[in-house]
Amino acid sequence: MxxxxxxxxxxFIDWDGKMRPVSEPGKGLRCEVDLKAKYVMxxxxxxxxxxxxxxxxxxxxxxxxxxxxxxxxxTAPIRISSID
Numbered sequence: 001m002x003x004x005x006x007x008x009x010x011x012f013i014d015w016d017g018k019m020r021p022v023s024e025p026g027k028g029l030r031c032e033v034d035l036k037a038k039y040v041m042x043x044x045x046x047x048x049x050x051x052x053x054x055x056x057x058x059x060x061x062x063x064x065x066x067x068x069x070x071x072x073x074x075t076a077p078i079r080i081s082s083i084d
Contacts, residue, residue, distance in 0.1 A: 008033045011062060012040040012053035015079070018072035019062055022055065026078040 008022040008031055022031040025042050032041045033055050042051035056062045062069050 010058070011056045012042075013056075013062070013067060014042075014053070014072050015051050016072065018070045019056075019059070019067075020072040020074065024074045026074065029078065 010022050010033065011019050012022055012031070014020040022033055022040055025031045028045045029050065030043050032043065033039070035055065038055045040053045040055045041049055042053070044050050056065070059069055
């Protein structure tokens with residue numbers, strides 16, 4: 001995270017096209033957020049970059065970008081090939 005020591009806030013659009021909180025990218029994943037660039041990097045437990053996305057502060061910003069809001073199920077297993 002580039003600006004704050006607190007847990008990151010906001011959302012990104014995940015690999016399935018769903019809105020996901022940066023604080024809950026999924027089991028085995030972590031987010032790094034560059035708030036100034038509005039950029040999210042999702043890393044796996046080995047440090048590999050699995051996904052890149054735009055950072056959105058809230059649902060209204062996602063809608064304003066022209067993206068239909070659909071929430072990701074943060075409890076469901078993740079379907080990224082690098083995740084064990």
